[in-house]
Amino acid sequence: MTIDDIAGALGVSKTTVSRAISGNGRIGAETRERVLEYIRCHNYRPNLVAKGLAKQRTYNIAVVWPGDYTSFDLPFFQRLLIGINSYLSERDYDIIIAVDVGNDYTSLKRIVDNRKCDGVILTRTLKRDKTIAYLQQEGIPFVTVGSCNDASVTQIDNDNRGACCELTQILLAKGYKRLVLIGGPSDQVVNEQRYEGFTDAYIRAGASPEEGLAYMDVVDDMHLHTVLSDIIKRHVDGIVCMDDYLAAQTLIKCHTDEIRIPEDIKLASFYDSSALRNSVPSITSIRFDDHALGEEAAKAILQKLDGCVPRNEKLRQYNVVLRESTQ
DNA sequence: CGAAGCTGAGAGGAAGATAG
DNA sequence: CTATCTTCCTCTCAGCTTCG
Incomplete structure (x- = not known):
């Protein structure tokens, strides 16, 4: 069924039917209701391809x-x-x-x-x-x-920068002063913002992050493994991961090396995915809508x-x- | 005469049909 | 084979009729 069929059945022009549907242009209230009632009774749906043709849209x-x-x-x-x-x-x-x-x-x-x-x-x-x-x-x-x-x-x-800053501030306030940040590709704006949030927290605490404790551009498992081995040797207080994949791998590595979380080292992440929410131990995270x-x-x-x-x-x-x- | 209510014609892109 | 319609359906501009 097309608007032409409706127009023919009701004895009006297709323009009138179109106006009744769209609500644009002048049309009498009685005529409009007659058209809409006919549409309701016959389950008419406008053809979106044709509408797109007329409106120069693909939808x-x-x-x-x-x-x-x-x-x-x-x-x-x-x-x-x-x-x-x-x-x-x-x-x-x-x-x-x-x-x-x-x-x-x-x-x-x-x-x-x-x-x-x-x-x-x-x-x-x-x-x-x-x-x-x-x-x-x-x-x-x-x-x-x-x-x-x-x-x-x-x-x-x-607000990735603000969120990473607040998370880091909370950990610093708990007395975990030597924190490590692990992040993915630094060409992604989101990762850069989280890095900035991390350093913001130290600045607000009147300190600065320890040299070399931000590991950026960690993009594959091999690299992450090397980074984690290095981190474990440095005996830091906690690790902040920029995404849940990094956090999950960190969990596995710590488990393998018999390093206890949170007793030996703290761990926090982003995204709040269900895998880490329900892991043992459950992981501190940021929740966005x-x-x-x-x-x-x-x-x-x-x-x-x-x-x-x-x-x-x-x-x-x-x-x-x-x-x-x-x- | 002007406002309200309505109509006709044509545009829009692509594919198929038809004419030359 | 190429060129020129025609078709699909909806929207909208321009213009017509009706009525107070």
Whole structure:
């Protein structure tokens, strides 16, 4: 059934049917109700492809998923994606996933070149982000989940710097002065912000982190193993991991080397994934509302498509959840 | 005469159908 | 084989009719 069929059945023009559905343009209340009643009785659904043709829209949003995500990052991405989808699906938009690694945007480019999406949501940002530069050059509306230095980019983000600072401050206040930070690729803005938060906490405590106790760019198990061996030799008070994969590997390494957590060394992480929430011991972590983060990103991209300039949201709040690993 | 209510025509992209 | 319609469905501009 099309609006033409409805128009024929009710003896009005298809324009009138269209106006009754959209609510745009002049139409009598009685005529409108007659059309809507007919639609209700006959389960009519407008053809979105035809609507897209008329409105020059695809009703798809591309979401860029970093292909190098680990299984421990997945819960974050899953919650984020569900948040994005719950907002978009209520407004007849769908998601297309583009899987790209680092600064390679081949997958996204194919989607954009084939005009399969109206806008793009990036789920992380890099310090020199070529994907952002590409989208700016192409003039494609986009928002980032994650911060970047370009103020013209609409950015939605958790307060990673503040969260890492507060977590570190809590550990310092407990008397754990020699803390180590382990982080992933430093070209990811999120990791840099967490590093800054870590050093902020020391500065606020009137101290500075011990030289060489921040291990960045830990990207594979071999490297992590070497780092952990080094850390254990240095007899530090605690380890702060920038993600749950690193924390999980640290747990395994400590168990193998018969180092007890929290008796011999404290351990804290990010993301609050269920694997570490329920591990023995349970791991102190940061809790963000990733679902709401996704909804906000989706809202912002639809605002951009409608020609609004969404204000750059303030950083989203968090909770530090203290558990057995830092007692 | 002007506002309200409505209609006709055409645009939009891609693929299939038809004419030359 | 190439070029030119035609079709799919919806939206919207421009314009028509009706009525107070």
